[in-house]
Amino acid sequence: MTAAAKAQADAPGTGAGSRLRWPRSLFARLALILFVGLAAGNAASFWLTMTERNQATMNVMVGYIEREVASSVALLDRLPAAERPAWLPRLARRSYHFMLEPGVSGVAPDATLSARVAASIKDGIGTDYALTANAVPGERERLQVHLRLSDGAPLTIDITPMPGIPLSRWLPLLLALQLAVLAGCCWAAVRLATRPLHQLAQAADTLGPDLKAERLAEDGPSEVARAARAFNAMQDRIAGYMTERLQILAAISHDLQTPITRMRLRVDMMDDAPQHAKLQQDLQEMETLVKEGVAYARTLHGTGEEPRRIDPDALLDSMLADYRDAGHDVSLHGKAGAALTARPQALRRVLGNLVDNALKFGGAAEIQVAPQAGELAISVLDRGPGIPAESLEAVFEPFVRLETSRNRGTGGTGLGLAIARQLARAMDAKLTLHQRPGGGLEARLVLRS
Numbered sequence: 394m395t396a397a398a399k400a401q402a403d404a405p406g407t408g409a410g411s412r413l414r415w416p417r418s419l420f421a422r423l424a425l426i427l428f429v430g431l432a433a434g435n436a437a438s439f440w441l442t443m444t445e446r447n448q449a450t451m452n453v454m455v456g457y458i459e460r461e462v463a464s465s466v467a468l469l470d471r472l473p474a475a476e477r478p479a480w481l482p483r484l485a486r487r488s489y490h491f492m493l494e495p496g497v498s499g500v501a502p503d504a505t506l507s508a509r510v511a512a513s514i515k516d517g518i519g520t521d522y523a524l525t526a527n528a529v530p531g532e533r534e535r536l537q538v539h540l541r542l543s544d545g546a547p548l549t550i551d552i553t554p555m556p557g558i559p560l561s562r563w564l565p566l567l568l569a570l571q572l573a574v575l576a577g578c579c580w581a582a583v584r585l586a587t588r589p590l591h592q593l594a595q596a597a598d599t600l601g602p603d604l605k606a607e608r609l610a611e612d613g614p615s616e617v618a619r620a621a622r623a624f625n626a627m628q629d630r631i632a633g634y635m636t637e638r639l640q641i642l643a644a645i646s647h648d649l650q651t652p653i654t655r656m657r658l659r660v661d662m663m664d665d666a667p668q669h670a671k672l673q674q675d676l677q678e679m680e681t682l683v684k685e686g687v688a689y690a691r692t693l694h695g696t697g698e699e700p701r702r703i704d705p706d707a708l709l710d711s712m713l714a715d716y717r718d719a720g721h722d723v724s725l726h727g728k729a730g731a732a733l734t735a736r737p738q739a740l741r742r743v744l745g746n747l748v749d750n751a752l753k754f755g756g757a758a759e760i761q762v763a764p765q766a767g768e769l770a771i772s773v774l775d776r777g778p779g780i781p782a783e784s785l786e787a788v789f790e791p792f793v794r795l796e797t798s799r800n801r802g803t804g805g806t807g808l809g810l811a812i813a814r815q816l817a818r819a820m821d822a823k824l825t826l827h828q829r830p831g832g833g834l835e836a837r838l839v840l841r842s
């Protein structure tokens with residue numbers, strides 16, 4: 394992920410003023426929308442079913458009470474007074490029972506359910522008997538209907554209306570199971586939708602300087618396959634542009650070499666004019682620029698070198714010997730102690746560029762080798778002027794040279810660090826610059842061992 398993309402991803406969610414924070418990842422957002430939507434839909438349909446069910450059972454219950462009460466009252470009315478008490482338990486039901494007494498009196502029932510029950514009893518037997526209905530105060534909704542049988546005996550129907558059938562015990566369990574299935578389906582659907590995005594981002598991330606990123610599989614759902622095809626095609630196009638660029642650079646440098654050589658010859662034939670030496674130096678610089686330019690273009694395109702097992706200690710020893718032979722002040726501390734997989738020429742070039750800088754700007758170079766868990770850190774240190782903190786990244790850009798180096802008149806094209814970083818990336822290594830405590834610069838290369 395690029396720094397800009399990362400910054401955007403880390404930026405606070407939209408609607409900073411809103412108190413509820415909208416989750417940042419697409420995965421969480423989609424999952425939330427789907428789950429809340431489905432759960433709300435389910436809750437609504439559950440509520441609807443329950444309301445329907447309650448209403449239906451109430452209708453059934455009211456109708457049932459009407460018929461049952463009518464026949465029970467008719468039966469009691471026809472029985473001799475002495476036999477009635479024995480029948481009362483048999484005529485009692487879950488929601489009502491009969492009492493051969495006047496019962497309690499009170500105000501007319503106002504609760505909807507009681508009012509409906511009283512009305513339906515009136516419908517059933519109201520034409521045959523004079524009825525009074527009243528609510529019975531208490532915790533539960535309860536009412537009594539009073540009447541007198543044809544022989545004048547008082548009869549009270551004590552009713553405790555039930556609003557519906559109680560829910561079965563496994564219903565919450567079933568609801569929980571339903572929610573779990575919903576959550577599982579949401580997760581699967583959202584993963585299906587976001588995984589290709591993740592893979593695409595990963596492929597784009599690994600699209601390094603050598604343009605050897607993995608190709609995306611062009612299968613799966615049609616939209617995903619199309620995106621993968623587009624990505625692969627884009628990758629091919631970039632590789633094409635890069636090759637073209639390299640070829641142009643190589644051609645220019647090749648063609649420039651001939652006129653530069655010709656100019657050299659001409660300068661050599663010139664009289665020993667004061668300009669002679671200066672022209673020679675300029676031509677020398679042009680030659681280096683052309684050569685380095687091609688080297689940079691080549692590293693951009695990745696190195697053709699295959700990685701292999703090497704002994705870093707042997708490589709460093711031989712570099713050290715070369716520098717010492719040339720009369721440079723280079724020292725080596727520490728040992729890697731184990732072989733590692735790397736591209737030896739690229740590694741030599743990276744370290745060479747770092748040591749050259751240390752020598753050029755600090756006069757002497759110190760190489761420190763520190764094996765760490767799964768890694769090998771090689772640092773090149775100097776006691777030169779160092780680099781200000783704000784320029785530590787900028788100097789990796791091609792052709793960037795700091796004022797200090799210009800003033801000192803140190804020659805160079807400003808490509809050394811750019812080439813070193815490209816090569817380090819191609820080797821899957823990390824190259825960073827650090828200010829050295831006590832002055833100077835530390836260039837640290839961390840290789841995977």
Ligand SMILES: Nc1ncnc2c1ncn2[C@@H]1O[C@H](COP(=O)(O)OP(=O)(O)OP(=O)(O)O)[C@@H](O)[C@H]1O
Binds near residue numbers: 751804807
């Ligand atoms: N060890 C160092 N100490 C101080 N400044 C440094 C050091 N190494 C690099 N720099 C600064 O970073 C700049 C870029 O370095 P880089 O190696 O890319 O270019 P160069 O050395 O100027 O030229 P080239 O390496 O292409 O010959 C340098 O010009 C210099 O200003």
Ligand SMILES: [Mg+2]
Binds near residue numbers: 750808810
């Ligand atoms: Mg350099």
